[in-house]
Amino acid sequence: MIVPPLSTKLRENGGITHQLRSFTQSTGIPLRVLDPNGREVWQSDICQKKNFFCALSHGKGGKDRFCRRAHKKAVRESIRWGEATIRTCCHSLMQVTAPIMSHGRLVGYLIASPFLLVDPSELQPDELSSLYRSLERKRLLEKAIFSIPVVKDEEANQSAKDLFRLAEALSDPDLSCLREAREIQELQGKIVDQILDFKALGKDFNPQSLGRLFYEQEREIIVKIRLGDRVGAKEILHRLLAIVLSEHLENFELLKISILELLIILTRAAVEAGTKIEEVLGMRYRFITESAAIKDQEDLCIWVAHLLEKLMDGIYQTRHAKNYQRLEKTLSFIEAHYHESITVERIAKEVYLSPSRLSHIVKDELGMTLTECVSKVRVDKAKNLLREKELPISQIALEVGYPDQSYFTKVFKKVEKCTPKTFREKAF
């Protein structure tokens, strides 16, 4: 496929150059469109002014190799994160970068720079000295620095969003190819959050305790999948992935085997929830054939995350769709309000059903009463707190919605077959 170069696109599309110009007008930040080799394709008028800081700093016609390197890194980052990135550029000034893609390939990028997040008069001596690298032009630069726009934190964030939209308009067909990158990074962020929680356990964090936690979470996720609790299942999947990564990040083959094990657990739960066995076998087969091509852990993790979504979709379809919407709403209401007093009437009002009708639906679809369901969520939350925080049990009871500690212990015992105290002792 022949892709017209960026310059042609800009020349033929007056609308887009108008938008580029208004970016600079509204933010005050100079904007440049560069090709993948760092050559300028378009620039805002400010960049041609005599006192333009970057031009002065580089000297006549000179391109700074530090700038180029900084740009290159910024572009690489913005592709990795799937969004416009805000970074310092070569002179401790700021830049926003967004990639321009055509059919998954980088064809150029937008650089909005330089700008400052603090007033130039407040710059520290070491920050200033890095700016005046060219001593012969020091005096000119000292003046030019006051022409650099100063942007507030939130304005910089907004500029990044605007720049991404501009890059999207210049991309072909758009920047949806970066969506997966963003999704991958979001998932990794959630996994790291879980790892940080494990690490907070201190010396109790070791392969044995991770193994125990894995089996416990495995049982939990089966319950969540059977309940059709998408949010809850996802959260546990992040924890399971964090365990697997903590154990085998450095050994890709072992990691793959652990992920396969995870996949079998998830699909088995889906079968118990009513998904046809043929569909599940098809998914397992696909993993085995597709995983050969997967080369890094990020892709493996996102593969499993997508699989969970598909499984949950399948479960919703096999059950009564309308009831399920209400069930999902009920479950997310409980998730959001478990620490408050929850009555059947309150939930019923939320999902537009009569209390008795709601009770019936919950009993039919989940095989448990609404009260049991609320208890389950609260006990789950309490288990997390017991594991992670050294709070007194009375405090935990209160935080999960039981003002009476002895009643909490009773409920906990019913669900977990042990008291909160024993659970805490056993946990780690």
Add this chain to the structure above:
Amino acid sequence: MVMNHRYQESEIHQMLQTLSQAVVMRDCKTVQELTERMVDERVDLFVILNQGLNPGMLWACEQFRKGTFHVPELLMSSRALKIGMNILRPLIRDRERNVVGRVVIGTVKFDLHDIGKNLVNIVLEGNGFEVIDLGVDVSPEKFVRTVEKHEAQILAMSSLLTSTMGWMKSTIELLREAGMKRVVRTVIGGAPVTSIFAHNIGADAYCAEATSAAETVKRLLGIEA
């Protein structure tokens, strides 16, 4: 905790808290004023660092993780931290004149995070180590080359992303290939890095937080902490 006569301990405590808060709020002026005032009052330099500046930065990082802070806020908090550190650094350096060891430090390849690493850097310097900081995005070759050139006893690596942690393993392998693995002790750290990972890749130690860096490294070298 502190040797001075003008302020009560509770007042110092209050100042440390305000200092933390100023880092979070990116209030560079307050950071500078308070750090200078506490230095003048002979508050222990490491108390200012570990109980004032550092907790503020950790809190800002936590806000970033939660999504309430974005890159500009985090960068400005880190700038405030740096302003405080610039005051402490020369004083800390002066305090410990006997060099107890040489450390090469850096963030691994394709990773551009440096806040944690910079904290480790100053903690090590303050404990008498000579630190050669290679910055961010450091390749295994550069790590090994620098360690060899400066005859460092310690190689410290940081990684903030699950996707870049593999470079720690590559670096240690390269160190082994170069026949330096036994001579040079390796220590790793960063949000996704765990003691299990350190053990699996053959790193000699895992450092859980910046404040314990000196202790960890001293233990590795067999120096009394």
